Amino acid sequence: MIFVKDKEIVVPGDVLADEEYHTGRGTFREKNNILSSLVGLVAIRDKKISVIPLQSKYIPKRGDVVIGKITDIRFSMWNLDINSPYSGFLPASDVFGKEKRELSRTFDVGDVLFLRVVDVDEVKKVKLGLKGRGLGKFRGGILINITPTKVPRLIGKKGSMINMIKDETHCDVVVGQNGVVWVKGEPEMERVAEKVIKMIEEQSHTSGLTDRVRNMLLEILGEIQEESEDLEGSEEEEENREEFIQ
Amino acid sequence: MVSIIPEITRESVVYLIKEGKRADGRAFDEYREVSLETGVINKAEGSAKVKLGNTQLVVGAKTQIAEPFSDTPKMGVLMTNSELLPMAAPNFEPGPPDENSVELSRVTDRCIREGKVVDLEKLCIIEGKKVWMIFLDIHVLDYDGNLQDAAVLGAVAALMNTKVPTATVENDEVILDHEKMIPLPFNEKALMCTFAKIGDELVLDPSLEEEEIMDARISIGMRADGSICAMQKGGKKPITRDEILKAVNIAKNKTEELRKYLE
Amino acid sequence: MIKITVESDLSTGTETSARADGRAFNELRPLKISAGVLERADGSAYLEMGGNKVLVAVYGPRELHIRHMMQPDKAVLRCRYNMAPFSVDDRKRPGPDRRSVEISKITSEALTPAVFLEKFPRSTIDVFIEVLEAEGGTRCAGITAASVALADAGIPMRDIVVACAAGKSNGQVVMDLSEAEDKEGEADLPIAMMPRTGEITLLQMDGHLTGEEFERAIDLAVEGCMKISEEQKKAIKERYGD
Numbered sequence: 014m015i016f017v018k019d020k021e022i023v024v025p026g027d028v029l030a031d032e033e034y035h036t037g038r039g040t041f042r043e044k045n046n047i048l049s050s051l052v053g054l055v056a057i058r059d060k061k062i063s064v065i066p067l068q069s070k071y072i073p074k075r076g077d078v079v080i081g082k083i084t085d086i087r088f089s090m091w092n093l094d095i096n097s098p099y100s101g102f103l104p105a106s107d108v109f110g111k112e113k114r115e116l117s118r119t120f121d122v123g124d125v126l127f128l129r130v131v132d133v134d135e136v137k138k139v140k141l142g143l144k145g146r147g148l149g150k151f152r153g154g155i156l157i158n159i160t161p162t163k164v165p166r167l168i169g170k171k172g173s174m175i176n177m178i179k180d181e182t183h184c185d186v187v188v189g190q191n192g193v194v195w196v197k198g199e200p201e202m203e204r205v206a207e208k209v210i211k212m213i214e215e216q217s218h219t220s221g222l223t224d225r226v227r228n229m230l231l232e233i234l235g236e237i238q239e240e241s242e243d244l245e246g247s248e249e250e251e252e253n254r255e256e257f258i259q
Numbered sequence: 260m261v262s263i264i265p266e267i268t269r270e271s272v273v274y275l276i277k278e279g280k281r282a283d284g285r286a287f288d289e290y291r292e293v294s295l296e297t298g299v300i301n302k303a304e305g306s307a308k309v310k311l312g313n314t315q316l317v318v319g320a321k322t323q324i325a326e327p328f329s330d331t332p333k334m335g336v337l338m339t340n341s342e343l344l345p346m347a348a349p350n351f352e353p354g355p356p357d358e359n360s361v362e363l364s365r366v367t368d369r370c371i372r373e374g375k376v377v378d379l380e381k382l383c384i385i386e387g388k389k390v391w392m393i394f395l396d397i398h399v400l401d402y403d404g405n406l407q408d409a410a411v412l413g414a415v416a417a418l419m420n421t422k423v424p425t426a427t428v429e430n431d432e433v434i435l436d437h438e439k440m441i442p443l444p445f446n447e448k449a450l451m452c453t454f455a456k457i458g459d460e461l462v463l464d465p466s467l468e469e470e471e472i473m474d475a476r477i478s479i480g481m482r483a484d485g486s487i488c489a490m491q492k493g494g495k496k497p498i499t500r501d502e503i504l505k506a507v508n509i510a511k512n513k514t515e516e517l518r519k520y521l522e
Numbered sequence: 523m524i525k526i527t528v529e530s531d532l533s534t535g536t537e538t539s540a541r542a543d544g545r546a547f548n549e550l551r552p553l554k555i556s557a558g559v560l561e562r563a564d565g566s567a568y569l570e571m572g573g574n575k576v577l578v579a580v581y582g583p584r585e586l587h588i589r590h591m592m593q594p595d596k597a598v599l600r601c602r603y604n605m606a607p608f609s610v611d612d613r614k615r616p617g618p619d620r621r622s623v624e625i626s627k628i629t630s631e632a633l634t635p636a637v638f639l640e641k642f643p644r645s646t647i648d649v650f651i652e653v654l655e656a657e658g659g660t661r662c663a664g665i666t667a668a669s670v671a672l673a674d675a676g677i678p679m680r681d682i683v684v685a686c687a688a689g690k691s692n693g694q695v696v697m698d699l700s701e702a703e704d705k706e707g708e709a710d711l712p713i714a715m716m717p718r719t720g721e722i723t724l725l726q727m728d729g730h731l732t733g734e735e736f737e738r739a740i741d742l743a744v745e746g747c748m749k750i751s752e753e754q755k756k757a758i759k760e761r762y763g764d
Contacts, residue, residue, distance in 0.1 A: 024758050025636075025673055026681035026718045041638075041680070050638060050678035052758055067762060068565065068676035070583055072642075082265050094263070098583040098597075098645035123266040136594070137644050155271045155282075160676075195267075200275055204282065218762055300655050301573060303608035313561035317654060319608025342616055345602065346579035346650035348562050353602055355617065396607040396616070400577060400652070401560045 019057045022218070023049040023064060030062050037063025053162075054218055067218055071097040071161040071191035073139045077130045078148070080156070080189035081141065083123060086116050093126070093141060096158065096191045101139035103128065108143060125151045125195070127187055147187070154185070154197030157207050159214040161192035166217040167210060174213065174223060181230045182206045205233050262350050262471070269472045276457045283466060288509050290464045295412065295520045297420040305421025305443075309413040312466065313403035318395060318413035320421045324384065324433060325392035335382020335390045339368035341397035341410065348402040366451075366491045367397065367410045370480035374449020374488035377418055381444035384426045389433050391423060393443070404467040407478050407491075408517070411451040416521060419445055449488050450517045452510040453478040456498055461506055463513060477503060479510040483518065540692050542703065543572075547696045550686070550746055555667065555757035557674045563650075565675025567757065569667035572700055573657025575609075578667040580675040582647035597642035601630040603664055605653040625661050626651075632665050632685065632714040632724035638678040647677060658701030659687050665714045665724065670754050674761065682754050683723055685714035686746030688739040695735055697742045711736070713743045717751040720744070 015030040017023060027049045029040060036042050039051040040062060049055075053064040073079070073095065081093035081101055093101045103126070105116055120126065127149060131142040143149055159167065167188060168175045179186050184198030184206045196206045209226055216222055275282055285291070291312030300306035305320035327334055341364040345353045356364070371377070382391040395417065397410045422440040426433050455465035455473035465473060474496035480489030487507065492498055541547070551572030560566035563579035570576075583597050591598055603625040607613050618626075629651065637647070649671065651664040662685035669683045689699045691707035704710050709729025715722045731739060 022759050022762055024682060024755050025679035026716070028718075039678070043680075048680070050680065051676060052673050052762075066676045068674065070564070070676065082263065084263050098585055098642055100585060121266075123263055123269070125265045125267050151267055153270065154267055156265055156268055162676075200271070200278065200280070203271070204284070300575070300606075300608055302611055302655050302657075306608065315560070317606070319606060321608050321613035323613070340607070340616065344604070344650065344652060345648070346560070346563060346566075346577070346652060349581055349584070394607065394613050396613075398606050398608075398652070398654070401562055403561050 015057070015062070017055045019055055020220075021055045022053070023055055024052050025050055029055065029064075033060065035061045037061045039064030039066055066162045068160050069162045071095070073097055073099055073101065073130050073133050073191075075130055075132055077190040078145075079128055079130060079141070079191040080125060080151075080187070080193035080195055081128055081191075082125050083120055086122060089116075091116060091120055093128070095139065095141075096161075096189075096193050097139075099133075099137045099139050101128070101130070101141045103141045103143065107141075120150060125156065127151065127189065127195070151187075151195050151197075154195050155203050155207060157194040157196060157210050159192045159194060159210060161190065163214050163217045164188055164190055164192060166222070167194070167213050169223065174226065177223070177227060177230070178206055178209055181234060182209075201237065205230070205237070208233065264471050268468065272468055272472050273458055276460050276462065281462060281466075282468060287460060288463045288513065290513070290516070291466070293412075293517070293520055295416055297416050303417075304423060305417045305419070307413045307416035307420060309409045309416070311405060311409040311412075311464070313401060314405060314409050315401040316406065316409055316413055317398045317400065318410070318417040319398065320417045321394045321396070322421065322423050323392050323394075324389055324426070324435075327383065327387065327390040332387035333380055333383045335377075335379040336392040337368070337372060337377065337379060337395065338392065339364045339371065339395045339397070339414065341367065341399065343399050343402070343406075346401075347399045351402065362491070362493070363406055363410055364397065366407060366478060366489065367395075367414055369491075370411050370449055370451050370489040371395075371414055371418070374480055374482050375446045376415055376449050378444040378446050384433055385428055385431065391426075393418070393421070402467070404470045405453050405464050407453045408451050408464060411449075411480065412517060412520065415448055415450060418443055419448075419521065447482050448518050448521050449480055449482045450514040451478050451480045451489070452506070452513045452517075454506045454509070456494070456496070456502060461502060461509075463509065477506050479507055481510050481514040483515075485511050540694060541696060543700060545696075547694055548742055548745060550698045550749055551700065553750065553753055555670060555753050557670050557757045557761040563671075563675075565671045565673070565677070567667040567670035567674060569663055569670075571659065571663050571698075573655060574653070574660055574663045575655040576660060576663045576667050577652045577654060578664065578671040579650045579652075580647065580668070580671040580677065581650075582675070583642035583645040583677070584648070586644065586646040591646070592644050593639075595643050596639040597637075597645045597647050599630050599634050599637060599639060599647045599649065601626045601633070601649045601651065601668070603629055603651045603653070603661070605656060605660070609653050609656045625664070628724055628726070629661065629665055629668065633668060633672065633683050635721070635723050636669070636679045636681050636683045636716055637672065638680070641678055647672070647675075656701070658699055658704045659712070661685070662687050662712050662714070666750055666754060670757055673758050681716035681718045682751065682758075683714055684717055684747045684751045684754060685712060685724060686743050686750055687712035688743035688746065690729065690731060690735060690739065695738045695742060697746045709735075709739070711739045711743055713740065713747070715744065715747050717748055
């Protein structure tokens with residue numbers, strides 16, 4: 014027996030199904046029933062029932078890629094805030110090997126890095142590493158925080174959503190599984206991407222989101238184009254003319 | 260607890276401002292959306308709730324009869340207090356007011372006192388013995404930048420909203436008539452404008468992000484006639500004479516703009 | 523504003539009301555709850571009940587910097603109940619007093635059984651309850667709003683804890699005492715519970731009740747909790763436009 018519909022909003026303590034079903038994330042079993050432990054959307058896959066939370070904190074998992082901010086430098090490691098109840102550390106040896114070098118010359122407090130979670134031990138110490146493609150320090154760009162559980166929605170099916178943002182704004186976008194997003198492009202376009210990403214976060218639980226995002230992008234970009242045409246219309250004409258001459 | 264600002268965030272905000280832009284799209288001299296409600300707390304003799312962008316605070320005024328200070332026997336007493344509640348930001352700690360909270364209270368107090376918002380002399384009931392004492396408590400609920408302007412706006416609105424019972428003196432005794440509530444002797448709508456200095460620019464009503472990276476801050480309290488009643492320079496970097504004068508100039512129009520919310 | 527309409531056709535409705543505010547003996551004060559009202563907090567809720575105005579913010583789970591408080595196998599749930607200086611008739615001096623320290627403690631204990639603290643070892647979940655205006659029953663209002671704020675923050679829970687008081691006023695056992703009823707009344711019995719299982723997570727009592735009156739009072743408090751519980755769920759779902 015199931016008592017809820019797919020994608021229905023439920024709250025903690027709501028009874029979702031009976032023992033015929035299996036407990037997925039965001040649920041727990043009590044006696045013969047499966048209940049929700051979160052505010053979220055019901056997701057039914059075969060006989061497994063889960064609740065996708067609408068709000069959550071990032072809990073580090075080995076293998077995840079995250080965006081972290083250096084908060085402190087110790088003798089042989091950097092401490093990082095990874096937007097989680099558990100802070101992370103990057104051992105100096107991961108960067109320098111056996112060589113002894115001054116840590117702050119490489120990465121300083123306030124630097125933002127793209128890292129991989131190498132290990133999470135029993136006392137929740139989160140070991141981070143930089144070995145892997147694309148990992149390292151960010152230069153320029155802006156940071157946007159979203160609820161970590163909305164990361165899959167931001168990326169979209171096979172990256173459809175994130176690629177649309179990249180294509181329309183011509184920005185680089187890197188998404189950490191901890192809900193931190195880095196965007197770099199023309200400053201004006203960075204803010205457009207920020208607006209769109211915030212909108213996706215807010216409306217992640219609604220359907221038809223991809224179309225709305227596309228419309229929003231086209232609308233904002235259209236406005237910007239009009240503005241710049243008004244302002245620089247004559248200049249552009251001039252440039253075009255030069256092209257013809259060439 | 261200090262929060263560490265990512266270097267790239269600092270760079271991006273500074274860069275935008277250098278280009279004449281702000282991250283939230285505002286002009287340099289533009290306030291965020293302001294909303295003001297008064298009379299929100301029935302148990303307070305006066306109250307106001309201010310929302311400035313996402314910054315939210317409530318100001319409550321409580322009145323009681325007390326002895327005046329010995330150096331001002333003919334004047335009512337105004338006490339301004341503020342609390343940066345731990346609910347308002349992740350780095351606000353519970354406990355007695357810290358230096359930021361004390362500064363907020365004192366600068367607000369200065370603007371109201373020197374701006375002669377309330378005629379304290381008219382709050383005297385028996386010289387040297389009985390005066391009205393007004394407690395203004397600023398309760399910060401959500402911190403998203405520029406508490407100062409929100410606090411002064413809320414404090415003035417709460418004072419305008421305050422009513423006390425009529426007090427008469429018979430045989431050296433104060434008799435209060437709670438049937439006849441009267442407003443405070445209200446004088447002047449002195450308000451405050453705060454600017455953040457970022458690079459070589461001044462931006463009005465700094466957002467949280469701007470406040471976190473600003474070099475310096477300047478607050479200007481102004482009466483309706485454009486005269487200045489209070490000022491405070493904050494932040495760890497200096498500010499020039501010209502910048503101060505520029506801020507004063509902008510504050511004239513902008514305090515006027517804020518004053519409309521008090522009508 | 524959400525007004526609770528209490529059906530007068532209940533089987534117990536034959537008893538007449540002699541309450542100052544004209545409520546039936548088993549009627550709540552008007553109640554309004556909204557979730558997600560603050561920008562900075564991880565979760566928040568605002569509640570009005572009668573003249574009570576209570577705001578709650580939740581932060582966490584977050585890193586706990588005080589080592590000796592850290593629990594190796596679970597999160598700690600810290601609560602701070604605080605009254606605004608202007609929330610009461612005579613201005614309250616800012617800062618904690620013995621009453622608010624006690625309420626903070628029992629609030630934390632009332633909420634703890636519902637929260638899956640074991641999911642976040644070595645961290646803290648902080649609940650800040652601000653009473654902006656008090657009109658009797660603020661501890662219950664605080665707990666009710668705190669549960670909504672916890673749910674809003676995405677904290678996993680077994681149930682949404684809810685609180686309500688019953689008591690005796692004017693010789694009558696009544697639900698949800700107002701300030702006047704509490705001051706002049708004969709007894710006050712605030713409870714908090716997990717509505718699904720009926721388990722009670724907070725119980726206090728002061729005053730004087732016979733065994734039979736106590737039983738009726740606790741039943742009334744539970745009945746009040748069940749009504750408030752519906753409003754909590756509604757508030758959470760409303761935030762997401764449902």
